Each structure stands twice: as C-alpha cells, then as structure tokens.
Amino acid sequence: MNEAVVVAVNVGLPKSVPNGSRAVETGIFKNPVKGTVYLGRLGFAGDGQADLKNHGGSDKAVCVYSTDRFAYWENGILPKLAPGAFGENLSIAGAAEEDFCIGDTFAIGEAVLQLSQPRQPCFKLSVRYGVPELPEAVQETGYSGFYFRVLQEGNIQAGDRIELLERHPAGMTVMQANEIKYKCKNDAEAIRSLLAVEELADAWRGALAKRLEGLEAQG
Numbered sequence: 001m002n003e004a005v006v007v008a009v010n011v012g013l014p015k016s017v018p019n020g021s022r023a024v025e026t027g028i029f030k031n032p033v034k035g036t037v038y039l040g041r042l043g044f045a046g047d048g049q050a051d052l053k054n055h056g057g058s059d060k061a062v063c064v065y066s067t068d069r070f071a072y073w074e075n076g077i078l079p080k081l082a083p084g085a086f087g088e089n090l091s092i093a094g095a096a097e098e099d100f101c102i103g104d105t106f107a108i109g110e111a112v113l114q115l116s117q118p119r120q121p122c123f124k125l126s127v128r129y130g131v132p133e134l135p136e137a138v139q140e141t142g143y144s145g146f147y148f149r150v151l152q153e154g155n156i157q158a159g160d161r162i163e164l165l166e167r168h169p170a171g172m173t174v175m176q177a178n179e180i181k182y183k184c185k186n187d188a189e190a191i192r193s194l195l196a197v198e199e200l201a202d203a204w205r206g207a208l209a210k211r212l213e214g215l216e217a218q219g
Contacts, residue, residue, distance in 0.1 A: 004095035004162040006108060007067050008032040008083035014050035019127045025050035026124045028087035036155035039111045044089055044156075058149055059116045059201035063088045065145035066096035072143065078129055086125065088145055092162060097142055097175040103168030103199035110154025112165065117201035118174045118181075119145040142178040147201065170197045181208065188215045 010030035016023045027049040038045045042061055049055035065088035070081040083091035090108075097118070104115045121135035121144060138144055172194060180190045181204070191212045195205060 002095045002099055004066075004092050004099070006090055006156065006158055006160045006162065007093050008091040008158050009037045009044065009156055010084035010089055010091060011037065011044050011047035012084075013046070013048045017127060024124065024127060026127065027051075027055065028122075028124045028128050030084035030087055030089065032083050032091075032158070034158075036109070036157040038153070039109075039150060039156050040153050041150050047089060055122075059203065060147040061150045062090060062113060062148040063119060063145060064090045064092060064148060065119075067091050067093045068096050069143045072141070077131065077134070077137065086119075086145055087128075090148075090156075095162070097144065097146065097178070098173050100146060100174050101168045101170070102172045102174070102177055102194075102197045103170065105151065105165045106148075107163040107165055109156035109160040110152075111150060111156055112152035112154075113148035114151055114199060115174070116147050116149045116199065117204045118142075118178050119147060139178070139182050142175045142182075144174070144178055146174045149201075168197065168199065172197050177204075185211065186215060188212055191215070 010032050012027060012030040014025050014027040015029065016025055039062065041058060043056065065086040067083065074081060100115055102115055102117065106113050121138035123135055125138065126132045126134045177194055180194050184190045191208050194200065195208055
C-alpha cells in the first residue's frame with residue numbers, strides 16, 4: 001500500500017445539538033489534540049460516543065478517515081474541511097479505502113491495530129453539515145473511512161507513520177467491502193467472500209449473514 005501518515009489525532013465527548021425540532025446527542029464533533037494521546041482497547045483518552053449501540057466498542061475503537069478525500073467533498077458539497085471533519089479519531093493522508101484491507105494489521109506509534117470494518121455512514125453527518133443527502137453520498141462513493149480494533153495499546157500522535165505489519169491474505173479492501181454491502185446486495189458469492197474474512201467485525205458479519213440467509217432461502 002502507499003505510505004500513509006497520521007495528520008491528526010482527534011477526540012471529543014458527546015454533546016447535544018439541534019436537529020430540526022428536537023436535539024440529538026452526538027460525539028461526531030472531534031478536535032485535534034497536540035502531542036501524544038493514549039489509545040486503550042476501547043478508544044483514545046478523552047474521547048466518547050453518544051450512541052454506544054452503533055458506535056464504539058472493541059471492533060470500532062478507532063475511526064479513521066483520509067484527508068485525501070476532502071477535495072472531493074469540498075467540490076460543491078461541503079465547506080472547507082479540517083481534521084476531524086467526519087468525526088474520525090485518526091485523520092490520515094497518503095492512502096484511502098482502496099489501500100486498506102479488512103484484517104490488515106498496522107503499527108502506529110506505540111500501538112498495533114487491525115482493520116475491522118468500513119465505517120457505516122450515519123445520519124449525524126447530515127446533522128453536522130445540514131446536508132440530508134450526505135450519508136447516502138458517502139455510501140454511494142465508498143469514501144466511508146473505516147474502523148480499527150486495538151491489538152496493542154499505546155501512545156499515538158500526529159506525524160506517526162502507518163506501518164503495514166501484515167496484509168490479510170484475502171485482500172478484501174474497504175472499498176470492495178462497501179461495494180458488496182451497498183451495491184451487490186443480491187450477490188451471494190460476493191457476500192460469502194466477505195464473510196470468509198474472519199476478522200470482519202461482528203456488526204457487519206451479522207447483517208451480511210442475515211442477508212445471505214434470505215438469498216439462499218429464495219433459491
């Protein structure tokens with residue numbers, strides 16, 4: 001894969017923001033932290049999520065987004081973007097969804113991480129920017145970002161290289177996984193190929209297994 005680097009480490013605690021006639025709790029607002037930040041099994045020190053059913057946990061300890069995608073979103077869709085724009089903990093540069101595979105392991109600073117699943121776009125992206133179609137656009141492009149689980153805890157800081165320790169033999173990229181989930185919904189063989197990656201997060205595994213069961217029932 002291309003050489004990638006951490007542009008910023010971003011953290012933030014949940015807060016209440018307006019959403020039409022009501023308020024919603026969200027942890028999508030993350031800000032860069034200077035110096036090293038400790039990464040534990042469930043995430044960075046000083047970080048938090050509002051919806052613990054769909055965010056956080058060991059499979060989604062670290063949200064990652066490539067700043068290489070910012071130019072696309074800034075072209076008439078979103079305003080000028082800065083690290084943390086997509087609620088990510090790690091803003092990176094030099095590689096994106098087509099360069100990372102499910103199950104890959106990486107050394108970043110003192111930590112060792114494993115890619116667990118693509119990031120599933122959430123309605124709170126539209127709440128943040130006032131662009132209702134944004135989650136669907138993220139899904140359509142595959143420019144989703146992704147999640148790491150933490151295999152070894154440690155400090156990370158901006159400027160750390162993202163060193164590939166082991167490429168998963170299946171070579172199932174984040175972009176390909178997004179294609180299978182959102183665009184190849186009736187392709188049982190493709191779904192099986194993604195489910196064959198044992199390191200795939202339980203949330204995605206459960207949803208895909210249910211879809212496959214339905215397809216197989218149809219004959």
